Amino acid sequence: MHPARLLALLVAVAGCGGSTSDSDTTDTTDTLDSDVAATDVALTVRFAATYGGEAAGCGDTLTALGADEVDSELLDLRFYLHDVALVTPEGDVPVTLDDDGTWQSEAVALIDLEDGTAGCAATGNAQRNDTFTGTAAATAPTALRFTLGVPDDLNHLDVAAAAPPLDVPGLYWVWQTGYKFARIDVRPTAADSAGWNLHLGAGGCTSSGSTVSPETPCARPNRPRITVPIAAAVNADGELTLDVDLALDALFVDAPVGTNTMGTPPGCMANPGDTAECDPVFTALGLDWETGQCVEDCAAQQVFNLP
Amino acid sequence: MSPHPSAGLAGLTALSALLVACAGGSTPDDAETDADSDAASDGLTWVRCADEAADTDDPQGWCWDLPPNVTPPAVPDDNPPTFAKARLGHRLFFDGRLSADGSLACAGCHPPETAFADPRPVSVGILGEATPRNAPGLQNAAFYATYTWANPLLLDLEAQHAVPLFGDTPVEMGAGGSEALIEGRLTADPDYPALFAAAFPDDASPVTLPRAIDAIATYVRSLTSAGSPYDRYVYGGEVSALSASAVRGMDLFFSEIAECHHCHGGFHLSRSVRTARSRFIEVAFDNTGLYSLDDQGAYPADNTGLHSVTGEASDMGRFRPPSLRNVALTAPYFHDGSASTLREVLEIYAAGGRTIADGPSAGDGRDNPHKSIFVGGFSATEQDFADLEAFLTSLTDDALLTSDKAKDPFNQH
Numbered sequence: 143m144h145p146a147r148l149l150a151l152l153v154a155v156a157g158c159g160g161s162t163s164d165s166d167t168t169d170t171t172d173t174l175d176s177d178v179a180a181t182d183v184a185l186t187v188r189f190a191a192t193y194g195g196e197a198a199g200c201g202d203t204l205t206a207l208g209a210d211e212v213d214s215e216l217l218d219l220r221f222y223l224h225d226v227a228l229v230t231p232e233g234d235v236p237v238t239l240d241d242d243g244t245w246q247s248e249a250v251a252l253i254d255l256e257d258g259t260a261g262c263a264a265t266g267n268a269q270r271n272d273t274f275t276g277t278a279a280a281t282a283p284t285a286l287r288f289t290l291g292v293p294d295d296l297n298h299l300d301v302a303a304a305a306p307p308l309d310v311p312g313l314y315w316v317w318q319t320g321y322k323f324a325r326i327d328v329r330p331t332a333a334d335s336a337g338w339n340l341h342l343g344a345g346g347c348t349s350s351g352s353t354v355s356p357e358t359p360c361a362r363p364n365r366p367r368i369t370v371p372i373a374a375a376v377n378a379d380g381e382l383t384l385d386v387d388l389a390l391d392a393l394f395v396d397a398p399v400g401t402n403t404m405g406t407p408p409g410c411m412a413n414p415g416d417t418a419e420c421d422p423v424f425t426a427l428g429l430d431w432e433t434g435q436c437v438e439d440c441a442a443q444q445v446f447n448l449p
Numbered sequence: 450m451s452p453h454p455s456a457g458l459a460g461l462t463a464l465s466a467l468l469v470a471c472a473g474g475s476t477p478d479d480a481e482t483d484a485d486s487d488a489a490s491d492g493l494t495w496v497r498c499a500d501e502a503a504d505t506d507d508p509q510g511w512c513w514d515l516p517p518n519v520t521p522p523a524v525p526d527d528n529p530p531t532f533a534k535a536r537l538g539h540r541l542f543f544d545g546r547l548s549a550d551g552s553l554a555c556a557g558c559h560p561p562e563t564a565f566a567d568p569r570p571v572s573v574g575i576l577g578e579a580t581p582r583n584a585p586g587l588q589n590a591a592f593y594a595t596y597t598w599a600n601p602l603l604l605d606l607e608a609q610h611a612v613p614l615f616g617d618t619p620v621e622m623g624a625g626g627s628e629a630l631i632e633g634r635l636t637a638d639p640d641y642p643a644l645f646a647a648a649f650p651d652d653a654s655p656v657t658l659p660r661a662i663d664a665i666a667t668y669v670r671s672l673t674s675a676g677s678p679y680d681r682y683v684y685g686g687e688v689s690a691l692s693a694s695a696v697r698g699m700d701l702f703f704s705e706i707a708e709c710h711h712c713h714g715g716f717h718l719s720r721s722v723r724t725a726r727s728r729f730i731e732v733a734f735d736n737t738g739l740y741s742l743d744d745q746g747a748y749p750a751d752n753t754g755l756h757s758v759t760g761e762a763s764d765m766g767r768f769r770p771p772s773l774r775n776v777a778l779t780a781p782y783f784h785d786g787s788a789s790t791l792r793e794v795l796e797i798y799a800a801g802g803r804t805i806a807d808g809p810s811a812g813d814g815r816d817n818p819h820k821s822i823f824v825g826g827f828s829a830t831e832q833d834f835a836d837l838e839a840f841l842t843s844l845t846d847d848a849l850l851t852s853d854k855a856k857d858p859f860n861q862h
Contacts, residue, residue: 336821337822407708
């Protein structure tokens with residue numbers, strides 16, 4: 143469900159108390175609205191890619207990356223996220239994303255940590271976006287929660303017609319498979335290596351053809367639910383600013399970056415058959431490769447962390 | 450192509466009448482009748498509007514001939530499209546008088562019969578000098594992020610026009626140094642002054658080469674294609690538009706086996722794309738392993754692609770992926786016209802690049818160190834090749850190629 147709609151529903155459920163009278167409902171809602179307004183938190187989340195604890199970007203050498211410890215460079219680093227919530231003692235409070243018409247709609251945000259330089263020149267672009275913003279009625283959150291990827295109801299749009307941020311051709315396959323939830327491509331810097339791509343997206347999608355959207359969700363959702371504990375506090379102005387690291391060393395820790403199984407696409411395309419390349423990165427994200435579901439709420443993921 | 454004598458045009462009234470043809474409210478029959486009865490000059494009625502609310506009577510108006518699901522292309526702020534500009538540009542595109550010696554029109558290397566692509570391996574300028582490149586097709590050219598086969602600096606069609614008009618290595622149309630001569634020809638023409646004035650009403654003296662470029666760029670932007678069997682199948686839900694073979698080919702094309710769609714995906718069927726809503730331009734140039742003259746992956750020296758602009762070794766052999774619309778009509782293929790048939794192209798990709806046994810270009814392109822990660826090769830049966838060819842052929846848009854805007858306005862009587 144849409145976070146805003148879910149919030150409205152929660153408010154309505156909490157406030158209505160079973161009454162069906164129009165006046166009661168109106169009064170209650172008004173009261174709750176003012177309560178919500180009084181405790182709204184303006185959330186800002188900033189992402190930074192790191193390698194070995196240091197900031198990492200296009201042009202930096204990722205020394206001894208992955209299972210086979212090959213020096214590598216970034217080729218791309220972008221991902222979508224949605225279903226953001228702040229965790230409180232009372233439960234998860236949905237965050238309504240601000241629709242800026244560019245990097246985020248109310249439903250999904252695009253984080254773009256590549257700047258089109260060095261190795262990122264081939265597929266990237268100059269514009270970066272490391273931040274998303276939103277609001278939530280949560281006074282004392284203990285953790286940030288979000289889902290990596292594009293929600294299922296938006297995942298099989300026509301990229302030529304979709305509204306931002308879902309209009310990026312480089313983050314789209316076709317109708318049947320939908321969007322690349324994350325595109326994190328690296329290349330061993332040895333001259334004979336073409337590259338090793340991580341294209342995370344839904345798996346096991348079935349429809350009558352590649353250009354036809356599935357009518358039922360794909361068998362493997364492949365959307366890790368990420369939880370990051372909160373260290374910062376809401377300030378006097380009702381603002382909460384969080385920094386989250388994306389640790390590339392943790393993501394690729396067991397990935398065979400220096401090799402690729404013959405006959406399969408280079409790296410992990412989240413396709414059945416890509417087991418040798420995908421299983422390690424899925425595990426790093428807390429996902430089960432076979433089912434595409436979180437293992438124990440994806441709690442084991444170490445990729446997204448506090449700095 | 451020789452310069453064409455131009456028929457008389459009865460001024461702005463007739464121009465307006467011609468522009469009504471896309472018929473916001475009137476039926477197609479009415480439009481045709483109107484155009485016929487008021488016909489002057491070429492008698493062509495080629496503007497179609499997807500947007501029925503567009504004011505097609507207004508020479509300063511504009512509409513895109515695109516279905517509502519397609520976001521229109523970006524246009525430069527200083528050259529918004531109008532019917533009057535496109536109409537003028539249509540005429541100029543087919544007019545050899547834009548070249549220094551009057552012999553070569555844009556259409557000379559971009560003939561509409563072959564979907565505006567040069568049927569010769571490489572295009573030839575007015576002095577008989579061969580360019581290193583095959584002039585590409587123009588349908589949906591407005592959607593590219595950059596222009597020409599490999600130049601990241603040419604960001605719109607207006608900038609691109611400098612290459613064929615003024616380029617001197619080699620000379621193509623040879624307009625450089627002949628600007629006054631060419632502008633004089635246009636000014637002396639019975640029709641052009643009124644057409645330029647209608648297209649650029651705020652200009653005191655609009656008959657200039659820069660304005661001619663603005664008009665031709667607008668005409669080229671009007672050459673949109675969204676009516677192929679593939680479009681009808683995918684966007685129109687017309688299941689019978691594609692054969693079973695074409696559907697199999699399409700699924701292979703969009704698969705992680707053949708990997709074609711990484712560079713030729715989306716509505717544009719090219720990853721070099723920019724629309725009115727694009728927030729950023731993704732640079733899209735790829736080395737597809739066509740050559741490898743040495744262990745550094747060298748391409749022939751006159752055709753090194755992006756490398757020739759940037760000087761970066763890693764940009765060797767990187768060229769813009771072309772849109773595949775009408776690709777069945779645009780042989781020969783690649784930037785240098787070095788593959789004669791679609792089948793030859795498909796076999797090169799299936800092999801993961803091209804091996805050239807001997808001659809000055811000998812080498813194994815499959816081993817090119819700068820080759821795209823997606824040109825890894827794939828195994829394909831005879832049926833697979835036939836299916837891929839059937840799919841590529843389904844990208845042919847007869848609606849554009851048979852429309853009046855694809856016709857030579859000087860040869861309509």
